[in-house]
Amino acid sequence: MGKNEFSPEQQAYKEKIKPLQPTPPYFVNCLKAFLIGGLICAIGQGITNFYITFFNFTEKTAGNPTVATLILVASLLTGIGVYDKLGQFAGAGSIVPVTGFANAVTSAALEHKSEGLVLGVATNLFKLAGAVIVFGAVAAYIIGMIRYLFQMVL
Amino acid sequence: MKLTGKQTWTYTKPLYINATGTAVGPEEAAGPLGETYDITFGDLHCGQENWELAERHLMEQAIDACMKNAGKTPDEMDLFLSGDLINQTVIANYTARKNQIPYLGMFGACSTSMETLALASALVDGDFANTVLTAVSSHNATAERQFRYPTEYGGQKPDTATYTVTGAGASIISSNPSPYQIKMATIGRVLDLGITDPFDMGSAMAPAAADTIATHFEDTGRSPGDYDLIVTGDLSAVGSPILLELLREKNYDLSSNHQDCGLLVYRPDQPVFAGGSGCACSAVVTYGHLLKEMKEGKLKRIFVVATGALMNPMMVQQKETIPTIAHGVVIEAADGGGV
Numbered sequence: 001m002g003k004n005e006f007s008p009e010q011q012a013y014k015e016k017i018k019p020l021q022p023t024p025p026y027f028v029n030c031l032k033a034f035l036i037g038g039l040i041c042a043i044g045q046g047i048t049n050f051y052i053t054f055f056n057f058t059e060k061t062a063g064n065p066t067v068a069t070l071i072l073v074a075s076l077l078t079g080i081g082v083y084d085k086l087g088q089f090a091g092a093g094s095i096v097p098v099t100g101f102a103n104a105v106t107s108a109a110l111e112h113k114s115e116g117l118v119l120g121v122a123t124n125l126f127k128l129a130g131a132v133i134v135f136g137a138v139a140a141y142i143i144g145m146i147r148y149l150f151q152m153v154l
Numbered sequence: 155m156k157l158t159g160k161q162t163w164t165y166t167k168p169l170y171i172n173a174t175g176t177a178v179g180p181e182e183a184a185g186p187l188g189e190t191y192d193i194t195f196g197d198l199h200c201g202q203e204n205w206e207l208a209e210r211h212l213m214e215q216a217i218d219a220c221m222k223n224a225g226k227t228p229d230e231m232d233l234f235l236s237g238d239l240i241n242q243t244v245i246a247n248y249t250a251r252k253n254q255i256p257y258l259g260m261f262g263a264c265s266t267s268m269e270t271l272a273l274a275s276a277l278v279d280g281d282f283a284n285t286v287l288t289a290v291s292s293h294n295a296t297a298e299r300q301f302r303y304p305t306e307y308g309g310q311k312p313d314t315a316t317y318t319v320t321g322a323g324a325s326i327i328s329s330n331p332s333p334y335q336i337k338m339a340t341i342g343r344v345l346d347l348g349i350t351d352p353f354d355m356g357s358a359m360a361p362a363a364a365d366t367i368a369t370h371f372e373d374t375g376r377s378p379g380d381y382d383l384i385v386t387g388d389l390s391a392v393g394s395p396i397l398l399e400l401l402r403e404k405n406y407d408l409s410s411n412h413q414d415c416g417l418l419v420y421r422p423d424q425p426v427f428a429g430g431s432g433c434a435c436s437a438v439v440t441y442g443h444l445l446k447e448m449k450e451g452k453l454k455r456i457f458v459v460a461t462g463a464l465m466n467p468m469m470v471q472q473k474e475t476i477p478t479i480a481h482g483v484v485i486e487a488a489d490g491g492g493v
Contacts, residue, residue: 006348006475007348009347010346010347010348010475011348013347013348013361014347014348014349016399017357017360017396020392020395020396020399021314021354021357021392022313022314022392022428024312024313029310078306078308079306081306083306083308084305084306084307084308086308087307087308087309087310088308088310088311088425090310091310092310094308095308095309095310100308103306103307103308104307106306107303107304107305107306107307107308108304108307110304110305110306111299111304111305111306112304114203114204114205114206127304128303128304128307
């Protein structure tokens, strides 16, 4: 019964229960993710325009306050118990944008508040989001090296 | 001989469930069986500082209600059998610290409810105790933290997922007559049909339930028709049809008298995915609703089969498959017994 080795009985069972299991609504899930994900991005664009119009930001520098605003809003929505319900509806649509990252960090912080500020909140803050940071940094490094090599060759 | 066939215990003494106590959270209280619980809480915190304290409070409240219903005090109990889903079964351990009854901690995941009931009965039958208190609990938020993600994390769950019941159920077992007699128990073996998805417990646990039920029939020579109701713990809307199919293959037809506690405990329109799960699921439905039906004469003989998935998140991450178990207890309306 080792890892990923299934006995004939186990294989047969999986085949047998397939027709009895609900099929995930892939199309509807994709549509919801597209709409909510798009809506979050549209709100982000609105915030960017707001900072450019009313404050002294350019198209290039408005990105930082926009992300900060989205993170603040997503964290607040996590705290009052709304973001997890949005996540159940939207799936990837609310996980992929920066708001999903904020939710992963804030929810972990809330969850581990009972174990104290240092060993609870601080230790577990990046429990879910840590993988995103690790692979983000690694991917950026690899892409950066490739770009550097191309520049040297060309 | 108390051992009947291969895995079934037939108790020789008349054993009874003298009293029960149940305490549940808000989603359960709003469910179709809301009226049948002793104590209900309006929010998941149950007036406590954190989730673990909330679950402990539920177990303590269920035990208090059970004591009150029996007119007993903890020092009249000879033994306390208890378990829950949290690491090292701390909810049960810390409850035992408070009530000071000699204690055996038990773990069978969500099958712990019937595991404690079967063993409590065996110990009274064997004269190792006169009166035994059992209790199990589960809490939606402690289970989320233990097995899944932080409570407020916005991950999407599939329709095959289950919703852990927030609640606790307690019972007192002795040979003093009451309307509910415990007759037999069938102890399950661990089955693993290769399911790896922790969001599909119904599919993982259905074979264990089918095995325990079929073995019970073989051991006792009984058939599904001998029971008014055969109720499983938390197979949910996904596992229940699989159970019926697996038993149909063995020529047992349960289509007319099978129900699942995970489907009884919530209304279909509640946000609970495929249904309820957790130790408390089978406990609060059995100790509340089913015994009430029995007292009212609607049920004469039931077979409660609690199902459990025996993995933890580390095993799942190591790509191990999910081992499962099911234990069943036969409860009968006692003939004129103290009603």
